[in-house]
Amino acid sequence: MCLAIPAQIISHDPATATAEVMLGGVRKAISTALLDAVSPGDYVLVHVGYALNRVAPEEAAATLELMQSVEDLQ
Numbered sequence: 775m776c777l778a779i780p781a782q783i784i785s786h787d788p789a790t791a792t793a794e795v796m797l798g799g800v801r802k803a804i805s806t807a808l809l810d811a812v813s814p815g816d817y818v819l820v821h822v823g824y825a826l827n828r829v830a831p832e833e834a835a836a837t838l839e840l841m842q843s844v845e846d847l848q
Contacts, residue, residue, distance in 0.1 A: 778819035778826055779841075780834035783812055795820060 781795035781802070791807040797820065805824045806812050817834035818825035829837075 776821055778821040780817050780829055780837050781820045782834070783814050783816045783818060783825075785814055786812055793818075793825065795825075 779797060781797045781804075784794045784796055784801065786793040786806065788806075788811075791805060793804055793806050793812060794801055795804055795818070796802075802820075802823075804818075804820055806818075807824070809818070809825050809827065812818060812825065812828065817829045817831055819827055819829055
C-alpha cells in the first residue's frame with residue numbers, strides 16, 4: 775500500500791521541475807516533473823518526493839484533518 779500526503783506548494787521552479795512544499799510544518803523539496811503545471815498555493819499529493827497530482831484545498835484539508843485525528847488516537 776502506498777500513501778500520498780497532501781502538501782501546499784510554497785515555491786516552484788519550472789526550469790528544474792522542482793518545488794518546495796510544506797508538510798506538517800516542515801519544508802521539503804519535491805519533483806513536479808509528473809505534473810503539467812503547478813503554482814505556489816496549490817495543493818498536491820506527494821509520494822516519495824514526487825507530486826502526483828493537484829488536489830482541491832478542501833480535499834487536502836479534509837485529508838490532513840483525518841490523518842491528524844488518527845494520530846491523536848494513538
